[in-house]
Amino acid sequence: MNAIDEPVFATARLHLDRLAGSDAPSLFAYRGDEAVARFQGWKPATIDEVEAFIARQTAQPFAVSGSWFQLAIREKAGGELLGDLGVHFPPTRDDAIEFGVSLRPDRQGRGYAREAMGAMLDQAFGPWGYRRAVGSVDPRNVASIALLRSLGFRQEAHHVEAYLFRGEWVDDVIFAMLAREWPRSG
Numbered sequence: 001m002n003a004i005d006e007p008v009f010a011t012a013r014l015h016l017d018r019l020a021g022s023d024a025p026s027l028f029a030y031r032g033d034e035a036v037a038r039f040q041g042w043k044p045a046t047i048d049e050v051e052a053f054i055a056r057q058t059a060q061p062f063a064v065s066g067s068w069f070q071l072a073i074r075e076k077a078g079g080e081l082l083g084d085l086g087v088h089f090p091p092t093r094d095d096a097i098e099f100g101v102s103l104r105p106d107r108q109g110r111g112y113a114r115e116a117m118g119a120m121l122d123q124a125f126g127p128w129g130y131r132r133a134v135g136s137v138d139p140r141n142v143a144s145i146a147l148l149r150s151l152g153f154r155q156e157a158h159h160v161e162a163y164l165f166r167g168e169w170v171d172d173v174i175f176a177m178l179a180r181e182w183p184r185s186g
Contacts, residue, residue: 007062007071011119014112015074016085019057023072024050026081030104039141040102041165063128065091073103073116082107085116096132096176097124101147113147118184121151125179135175138165148175152182 009016019027028050030036037043044050057070066089073083083103090096099120101113124130135153137144153175162172 005062007069009071009119009123010076011115013076014082014115014119015076015079016071016116016119017074018062019054019070019072019084021051021054021058023081024054026104027054027084030083031102033105035105036102039138039144040100063087063089065089071116073101073112082112083116085120087120093129094131096134097128097130098134098136100135101144108143114150117147117151121177121182122184125182125184131179133177137173137175139171139173145173145175151177153177 007017024047028044028047031040031042031044031050042053044053053070060067060069062069068086068088071085071087072081073085074080075082081104083101085102086100088098088100090098099117101117103113121133124133133153135144135148137148139145139158154177155173156176157172157174159172159174161169163170
């Protein structure tokens with residue numbers, strides 16, 4: 001199994017890297033926004049909670065099996081924080097890698113999430129050597145479903161009232177893609 005290097009990735013418009021302490025106010029502003037947090041498992045209540053989260057992420061090595069790692073999505077020109085992209089690294093490369101994206105409301109609808117996810121799929125199916133990627137989405141989150149479909153993910157399951165989320169039983173739709181299905185693989 002190849003080691004996974006420190007997280008620094010670039011696309012045409014974006015730079016993806018570790019969150020920094022200076023990102024806390026921006027991260028708190030959009031992650032605390034009800035429209036962004038609606039389908040997210042984490043909605044910070046205070047700036048202190050965000051600062052503690054960033055400190056934990058900063059101390060955590062990249063790509064630890066069984067862990068989630070949040071990458072900052074930054075505008076390449078200027079380094080402004082546009083959002084974050086979570087990567088769940090499974091126990092083995094034979095298991096599916098999972099991704100989740102959050103963007104500031106004023107930066108949604110511009111293709112940033114697709115560009116960031118594309119870069120991560122290039123890594124996952126290329127140098128990192130994963131064979132499968134998945135996404136788990138509340139079916140009411142039409143933007144995330146459209147994103148996954150635009151990248152070539154297919155819907156594999158729809159679990160009805162699969163888990164309790166903020167006091168409500170919600171459905172869970174599973175999307176997946178194999179490395180051989182990613183257009184930029186091989």
